[in-house]
Amino acid sequence: MSENPLDNEPILVAEGVSRRFGGLVAVNTVDFTIPERAIVSLIGPNGAGKTTFFNVLLGVIDPTAGSVVFRGRRMIARPERVGFESLLWVLPAVLLGLLSGLLAEAGIVSGRLVALLGFLTLMLLVGSLLLAIIRPVWYSTALERIGIFRSARPNDMVTAGVGRTFQNIRLFQNMTAIENVLVGMHTQLHGNLLEAFLQTPRVKAEEKAAERRADDLLTLVGLHGKGNEGARNLPYGDQRRLEIARALAANPKLLLLDEPAAGMNPKETLDLVALISKLRDDLGLTILLIEHDMKVVMGISDRVTVLDHGEKIAEGTPEQVRKDPRVIEAYLGAPAA
Amino acid sequence: MSAAAASPTSFASRRKRLAEVSSRHRSWSIVVGIAIVGTVLPILAAIPPFTLATPTNAWMDGFTNAGVFVLLAIGLNLVVGVAGLLDLGYAAFFAIGAYTYSYVASPFGNSILGIKFVEVVSPDIAGLVFWPMLLVGALVAALFGILLGAPTLRLRGDYLAIVTLGFGEIVPIVFLNADAVTNGTNGVGGLARPALPIIGSFSALNPWPYYVSMLVVVAVVMMLAYRLVESRLGRAWEAIREDELAAAASGINTVTAKLLAFALGASTAGIAGVFNASKLVTVSPDQFTFIVSFTVLAMVVLGGMGNFWGVAVGAFVIYTINNVLLKVLNQFFDQVSFPILKDIDFIQLQFLLYGLALVAMMLWRPEGLFPNSRRQRELHTAMTEPGEDELVTAEATSEEGQR
Numbered sequence: 190m191s192e193n194p195l196d197n198e199p200i201l202v203a204e205g206v207s208r209r210f211g212g213l214v215a216v217n218t219v220d221f222t223i224p225e226r227a228i229v230s231l232i233g234p235n236g237a238g239k240t241t242f243f244n245v246l247l248g249v250i251d252p253t254a255g256s257v258v259f260r261g262r263r264m265i266a267r268p269e270r271v272g273f274e275s276l277l278w279v280l281p282a283v284l285l286g287l288l289s290g291l292l293a294e295a296g297i298v299s300g301r302l303v304a305l306l307g308f309l310t311l312m313l314l315v316g317s318l319l320l321a322i323i324r325p326v327w328y329s330t331a332l333e334r335i336g337i338f339r340s341a342r343p344n345d346m347v348t349a350g351v352g353r354t355f356q357n358i359r360l361f362q363n364m365t366a367i368e369n370v371l372v373g374m375h376t377q378l379h380g381n382l383l384e385a386f387l388q389t390p391r392v393k394a395e396e397k398a399a400e401r402r403a404d405d406l407l408t409l410v411g412l413h414g415k416g417n418e419g420a421r422n423l424p425y426g427d428q429r430r431l432e433i434a435r436a437l438a439a440n441p442k443l444l445l446l447d448e449p450a451a452g453m454n455p456k457e458t459l460d461l462v463a464l465i466s467k468l469r470d471d472l473g474l475t476i477l478l479i480e481h482d483m484k485v486v487m488g489i490s491d492r493v494t495v496l497d498h499g500e501k502i503a504e505g506t507p508e509q510v511r512k513d514p515r516v517i518e519a520y521l522g523a524p525a526a
Numbered sequence: 527m528s529a530a531a532a533s534p535t536s537f538a539s540r541r542k543r544l545a546e547v548s549s550r551h552r553s554w555s556i557v558v559g560i561a562i563v564g565t566v567l568p569i570l571a572a573i574p575p576f577t578l579a580t581p582t583n584a585w586m587d588g589f590t591n592a593g594v595f596v597l598l599a600i601g602l603n604l605v606v607g608v609a610g611l612l613d614l615g616y617a618a619f620f621a622i623g624a625y626t627y628s629y630v631a632s633p634f635g636n637s638i639l640g641i642k643f644v645e646v647v648s649p650d651i652a653g654l655v656f657w658p659m660l661l662v663g664a665l666v667a668a669l670f671g672i673l674l675g676a677p678t679l680r681l682r683g684d685y686l687a688i689v690t691l692g693f694g695e696i697v698p699i700v701f702l703n704a705d706a707v708t709n710g711t712n713g714v715g716g717l718a719r720p721a722l723p724i725i726g727s728f729s730a731l732n733p734w735p736y737y738v739s740m741l742v743v744v745a746v747v748m749m750l751a752y753r754l755v756e757s758r759l760g761r762a763w764e765a766i767r768e769d770e771l772a773a774a775a776s777g778i779n780t781v782t783a784k785l786l787a788f789a790l791g792a793s794t795a796g797i798a799g800v801f802n803a804s805k806l807v808t809v810s811p812d813q814f815t816f817i818v819s820f821t822v823l824a825m826v827v828l829g830g831m832g833n834f835w836g837v838a839v840g841a842f843v844i845y846t847i848n849n850v851l852l853k854v855l856n857q858f859f860d861q862v863s864f865p866i867l868k869d870i871d872f873i874q875l876q877f878l879l880y881g882l883a884l885v886a887m888m889l890w891r892p893e894g895l896f897p898n899s900r901r902q903r904e905l906h907t908a909m910t911e912p913g914e915d916e917l918v919t920a921e922a923t924s925e926e927g928q929r
């Protein structure tokens with residue numbers, strides 16, 4: 190390989206991330222960067238805090254300290270001035286209410302117009318509350334501009350370009366394989382309520398294209414022809430691959446895989462390693478991998494980070510990490526094969 | 527799939543082919559299906575064994591009333607069956623639809639709104655307002671669906687059920703006590719009946735216009751419901767019902783999706799409310815008690831959660847049993863003076879029968895009479911491999927509980 194992916198610009202920067210559960214510090218001030226188009230791995234003994242760190246990156250769990258910046262945008266951090274946001278929910282409505290009250294008092298408006306203004310005030314209140322609940326992207330961005338910050342939710346992270354799989358498979362078990370992938374495509378489709386009702390040509394074409402793309406994705410992960418099988422009927426290794434296909438469906442830039450080889454047989458593991466390399470080399474994805482299987486980790490990682498008791502104890506190329514005495518002590522016990 | 531394909535009894539395979547054809551031409555199959563049902567029912571109502579029980583016109587009237595519950599069941603199925611949000615206060619939206627119509631279509635309502643409409647135009651004209659009001663009722667109910675849904679969305683399962691139960695009680699109580707604007711216990715009377723350009727205002731004596739209108743409304747609602755669940759949004763609902771965290775990790779804004787489910791379910795109840803009000807020509811708080819919410823939920827469960835045809839049939843059957851069969855049983859046993867049975871009032875046993883039917887159903891066919899294929903898979907696998915599923919849910923809750 191001519192260029193080292195580790196020299197690329199970082200796609201994700203986590204700074205001083207901590208998470209405690211009561212007295213237990215599951216993740217302790219971890220700094221972590223992922224260079225673009227790199228494959229980096231996170232390893233560590235059971236209970237080291239790997240999954241917890243993952244969930245912080247994905248907006249599933251709030252960190253107790255630290256921040257996460259993804260593609261130059263701060264996504265996750267301590268909330269800032271959220272009190273002001275609640276003010277924003279009511280302020281427009283209160284102002285309009287006061288204004289219409291004053292106008293009525295001064296005799297400028299009367300009768301039905303007052304009622305109309307009252308109604309508008311109510312709708313404004315409802316509207317701003319809804320906005321706060323639904324939190325579309327433009328709303329969060331606008332808030333950030335005036336210094337109010339809330340962490341992204343899992344779906345916001347997907348929209349921003351992060352895909353994930355789960356340590357314990359979480360497919361939609363009662364759907365077929367292709368339906369799982371179609372759900373994953375949610376952010377890529379734009380058919381709205383009205384279009385669904387009217388079955389407009391645009392939305393029909395979109396659905397057709399989505400199905401074709403879902404088929405392609407299934408083929409990519411090696412599930413060609415299994416689209417109509419129920420997800421729960423697939424063999425274990427296929428389920429893991431289907432989860433990857435579902436994550437890919439949202440067109441992520443960064444893919445987070447939590448122990449993708451767990452429970453796979455050696456042949457399936459080899460296929461998986463090939464798939465992960467392909468995702469990076471052909472699709473240009475960046476990949477963060479949690480894995481216990483050292484053959485997987487050492488084979489494809491550009492960089493390995495070791496967590497133990499929530500703390501980062503080592504980071505470097507697979508060779509460096511393998512030789513690090515602290516790692517050997519904490520995790521490997523003896524040099525890995 | 528393998529079991530069904532391996533031993534294809536002719537009935538099963540025919541049913542499967544029917545399902546395939548109907549899902550490929552969804553809208554047509556709904557129109558055809560409703561048209562067939564719509565033709566068969568009046569024929570049945572006009573031939574002997576049935577005419578002995580009740581006169582044809584009364585049957586037709588009953589079918590139309592059953593249609594109101596079919597609409598309600600379709601709407602609730604969207605919320606409970608598809609999106610998996612247990613709503614025990616669904617009658618609230620039914621009430622909101624009905625009262626919305628009453629404001630526009632009754633003298634009392636007009637005086638509250640400060641307009642003069644029903645009193646100054648002829649019934650043939652006033653009744654025309656019914657058609658746009660179907661839409662307005664849907665919109666107003668949807669708005670309230672959002673209002674009531676918004677604060678409850680962080681809740682799940684039992685908590686959501688309790689809060690919706692509360693809303694279901696609050697809404698009729700507000701209508702009961704806000705005398706000045708709702709006329710309290712007496713309700714609002716003298717609503718305009720629907721009208722159409724040529725046939726004029728519908729009447730209580732002729733059940734046909736109501737019946738045909740109901741068929742059309744049911745067909746349209748059913749069509750839209752299917753289009754919805756087969757769209758991107760419908761997939762999102764299914765995903766949320768199965769695994770909310772995985773749905774969020776697939777990029778679904780679960781809050782928006784759940785709000786929409788609430789709103790669209792409510793809007794269907796709104797349509798049913800407008801229709802019902804226009805038929806009874808009066809609305810009062812006692813029409814919208816918890817019994818209504820419960821009955822509709824029972825219809826959805828018995829019919830087969832998630833399957834719109836199933837819940838429609840469930841609603842129709844339960845309504846007909848409730849309101850016709852039990853009465854007929856009473857008359858029948860009175861006439862033949864069968865010893866003990868003639869002293870039983872079957873109508874009073876209605877809820878006992880519900881209870882028995884629901885218990886039997888949960889024991890032998892938890893997926894309902896006409897299950898959604900996905901639901902069936904879910905329930906049956908869950909029963910054969912309890913260990914595995916328990917494990918997954920346990921992990922699921924621990925991971926979700928963190929936020």
Ligand SMILES: Nc1ncnc2c1ncn2[C@@H]1O[C@H](COP(=O)(O)OP(=O)(O)OP(=O)(O)O)[C@@H](O)[C@H]1O
Pocket residue numbers: 210213215233234235236237238239240241242356924925927928
């Ligand atoms: N919701 C929670 N509440 C309390 N403690 C938690 C919670 N989630 C995780 N923990 C604890 O945090 C620690 C780190 O757990 P985590 O799942 O992140 O470890 P891991 O490195 O992914 O382990 P494994 O290799 O077994 O997957 C563990 O001690 C765990 O018990």
Ligand SMILES: [Mg+2]
Pocket residue numbers: 239240241356
């Ligand atoms: Mg883990």
